Amino acid sequence: MIAQRKLGKNGPPVGRIGYGAMVLEGFYGASLDDQAIRTLRHAIETGMTMIDTADAYGNGHNETLLGNAVKPIRDQAFLCTKFGIVFDEEETGSDVPTGWGFSLNINGTPEYAAKCLEKSLRRLNVDVIDLWYLHFPDPKTPIEETVGAMAEAVHGGKVRYLGLSNVTAEQVRQAHKIHPITAVQYEYSLWRREAATTLLPTLRELGIALVPWAPLGSGFLSGKVNKLEEGDFRANNPRYSEVNLDLNRDRFAPLLDISEELYLTQAQLALAWLLHQGDDIFPIPGTRKPQRIDENAQAAEVQLSKDVLRQINELFPPGIAEGATLV
Numbered sequence: 164m165i166a167q168r169k170l171g172k173n174g175p176p177v178g179r180i181g182y183g184a185m186v187l188e189g190f191y192g193a194s195l196d197d198q199a200i201r202t203l204r205h206a207i208e209t210g211m212t213m214i215d216t217a218d219a220y221g222n223g224h225n226e227t228l229l230g231n232a233v234k235p236i237r238d239q240a241f242l243c244t245k246f247g248i249v250f251d252e253e254e255t256g257s258d259v260p261t262g263w264g265f266s267l268n269i270n271g272t273p274e275y276a277a278k279c280l281e282k283s284l285r286r287l288n289v290d291v292i293d294l295w296y297l298h299f300p301d302p303k304t305p306i307e308e309t310v311g312a313m314a315e316a317v318h319g320g321k322v323r324y325l326g327l328s329n330v331t332a333e334q335v336r337q338a339h340k341i342h343p344i345t346a347v348q349y350e351y352s353l354w355r356r357e358a359a360t361t362l363l364p365t366l367r368e369l370g371i372a373l374v375p376w377a378p379l380g381s382g383f384l385s386g387k388v389n390k391l392e393e394g395d396f397r398a399n400n401p402r403y404s405e406v407n408l409d410l411n412r413d414r415f416a417p418l419l420d421i422s423e424e425l426y427l428t429q430a431q432l433a434l435a436w437l438l439h440q441g442d443d444i445f446p447i448p449g450t451r452k453p454q455r456i457d458e459n460a461q462a463a464e465v466q467l468s469k470d471v472l473r474q475i476n477e478l479f480p481p482g483i484a485e486g487a488t489l490v
């Protein structure tokens with residue numbers, strides 16, 4: 164069973180490693196709902212109690228799937244969802260360009276937040292959401308206004324804790340003044356290390372946990388991604404372009420050698436490295452396969468020596484990966 168630790172200064176204890184459910188929507192290869200439910204339940208049994216979804220994943224389908232999976236074991240799960248990405252064609256938002264070549268439609272208005280909350284509660288089939296994130300800040304709505312609306316959901320008993328995602332340190336400060344923020348989600352892994360300097364110092368000052376998204380570099384760091392299948396969402400990610408994938412593979416080749424010396428898989432080493440960056444870091448790897456839940460969970464037991472951490476730092480410094488990032 165994965166050890167638990169308090170999520171930020173004001174949060175409850177959750178598993179040191181959580182579970183990211185986005186992968187169950189076919190972003191990185193086909194996923195069947197039956198197996199997805201088995202995988203989700205296995206994740207929770209293993210102690211990956213923090214389950215991460217968003218209303219936008221599968222246009223609401225991921226929340227419904229999760230609602231079905233956790234129904235018999237609701238009290239064991241810490242359910243996290245997000246709102247802010249507009250996926251309903253009848254809704255409007257602001258155009259936010261990303262580094263992956265497409266724009267997102269973002270709405271952080273209080274009216275939209277209130278609507279999304281009711282829909283998420285219904286799809287998740289719960290009375291209360293444990294952690295509710297703003298998925299992306301809306302450039303046209305001050306973050307104080309968005310978080311003010313999210314705080315009303317807490318006061319109304321429909322949400323327990325608040326989170327932010329893909330925000331700057333300054334936005335975290337502005338939001339935290341309106342209502343305590345428990346966790347911030349940002350891409351953070353061995354191939355995307357900037358959050359350690361741009362975000363983490365502020366989160367530590369305010370007692371907020373960091374939840375790294377794509378802790379395995381969307382699979383790259385496991386060393387198991389060969390050719391992308393037709394329709395794989397990672398084709399949008401410049402780090403997975405044919406040229407960059409080859410470059411990145413060469414640069415990260417020593418990761419396999421280190422993991423083999425330690426009798427770990429590459430995925431375990433990448434997760435263990437993240438956990439060694441601080442007790443306030445809660446990675447949420449996603450997998451469709453129950454056996455990989457066990458493999459990833461074992462990373463929580465791994466002790467890396469100072470020498471190994473130094474070696475990893477030297478071999479994979481910030482900026483080593485080729486290709487633009489989402490934010």
Ligand SMILES: NC(=O)c1ccc[n+]([C@@H]2O[C@H](COP(=O)([O-])OP(=O)(O)OC[C@H]3O[C@@H](n4cnc5c(N)ncnc54)[C@H](OP(=O)(O)O)[C@@H]3O)[C@@H](O)[C@H]2O)c1
Binds near residue numbers: 185380385
């Ligand atoms: N806030 C945001 O903007 C944002 C953005 C992206 C993601 N997220 C969240 O972060 C979560 C995780 O991110 P992610 O799914 O993009 O990336 P990830 O967790 O870094 O990687 C997932 C990929 O790694 C593979 N994988 C997992 N464990 C493995 C292992 N032990 N060995 C080999 N391959 C393994 C999975 O393949 P298999 O299924 O084949 O095992 C899947 O393709 C998401 O589910 C989502 O909840 C948030």
